[in-house]
Amino acid sequence: MIDGKETFWEALKRHGVSRREFLKFSAVITGLMGLPPAMIPKIVEAMETKPRVPVIWVHGLECTCCSESFIRSATPLASDVLLTMISLEYDDTLSAAAGEALEKHKDDIMKKYHGEYILAVEGNPPLGDDGMYCVVGGKPFLEGLKKAAEGAKAVIAWGSCASWGCVQAAKPNPTTAVPIHKVITDKPIIKIPGCPPIPEVMTGTIMYTVLFGKLPPLDSQGRPKMFYGNRIHDTCYRRPFFNEGMYVEQFDDEGAKKGWCLYKMGCRGPTTYNSCGNLRWYNGLSYPIQSGHGCIGCSADGFWDNGNFYSREQNIPFIGTESNADKVGAVAVGAAAAGAIAHGVISKIRSGKKED
């Protein structure tokens, strides 16, 4: 592939991009990263002077939905990011090359750019049976991941798998799959949760990281603040219906047709952080709630284990998944009240005897 020393602007020029188009592109990505227009000159400067950053993209236990999402990024186009913004040196699902030649290239890059490349991780390592549940290039993914992380400048955790564990780590987690921060402890990690994450969130994060040569501002959980700063619920266009108490009770009722709040249909918007409410999907076309389905909390930690997606009823973990806190609570309080009355009657009778 291309020499990592080429700048973004040089790479764009090589692809026949005009100066005018280049400036327009710089303005668009500035806005996308949530930065003010005053930052455009800085972005242009960075594009002209910063060498393209080598990226190694590895795949562990995953479903490739993150890659599928990434290649659908519309602003900027994924192809622009891949061909000009970064120098994607290794990606075993996107590369044309395969097999030993590709694995060798990865080793070479890791040596040549030691301490400089960005490691993007899709999926996560299973720890069970020495990592044998996920083998890449003949070796446990766990081993390859650790090795690749060693020389990385920063690590990007794509999707809920790498960030939290996702479906393979859901109870009972037979392969002991763990999020990557459990095995990579000495490198800065940017978490981009979501199943999959929003394409523009992925490209936006990668651009910020390579253009500024540093991590975007992260929240306490390690997620970029500009994309994960708000709850879906706090950015949802159906929120007025929530506040008002106008809820969909069934997917085929009047409220559903009128676009009321999906809270009682189990919507996880109140506990989920993502950009669906403002960036939306498919270049801003729509997102699940807009299409009439509640949020399932796909970017939230442990969302597979949080019970029925279509109900907000809270079960009680030590009683079982079918228990409902309100029903169990009402029965317990009722029993306590009945017990109290019975206890009171007996107490009164016995104390009466004492006085005789």
Added chain:
Amino acid sequence: MNNEIKKYYLFSPSLRIAHWIWALAISVLFITGIYIGNPFFIGNVGYSATFGDLHALTMNYIRLLHFSFGYILLAALILRFSIIPFRKADRLIIPKFWTKAYWENAFDTLKNYLFITKSHRPYIRNPLARTAYFGLFLLLIFEVITGFAMYGRSNPGGFWDKLFGWIIPALGGEYQVHRWHHIVAWLIILFVVIHVYMVIREDILEKDGEVSSMVNGNKFFEHTPADITDV
């Protein structure tokens, strides 16, 4: 032993005020909280979505009530804890597990409650009650931490988020925080039912002015209470 009924002044005004504030706050918090968890009994009020909450008991208004009484509960707890250093009788919520008397008196009380013995020795506050109150305070503190953590997340990085946000990863995500907040709400109501019963029972059986003690601060004992050294 004397047979004259003696008056003991136990509960300071601050303690009594705090008690009735949290009794009110918890009642409101429980009802509004259950509604928030499952908004079933009011239904939509049919105003325009944007302006409806100015007119009626909407989800928005019920949440506002919940959060307001959350602040009130917090204030009552701060009042209760801030008086602990200054007055011995205000330290009656501490169960003294490490003393022999705690266990002896606990069994004495328990045997009476299980109808094994006909009466128990008189106590200012028996060990079982102390333990229950202590446990209740832990539950209330949990409710305040989880409540303000959820509340604070609409402004990540803000005051409440910085103060209590750590509980969210500790419980395994925000959905879990809702779940535990909800479960503990029921545990608190379980306490309340038993507490009110025990208080009334004590009042009737021991005739020590139990219920009114939380109003005027006094209890009445014929025999010197076994834990008199605590006040």
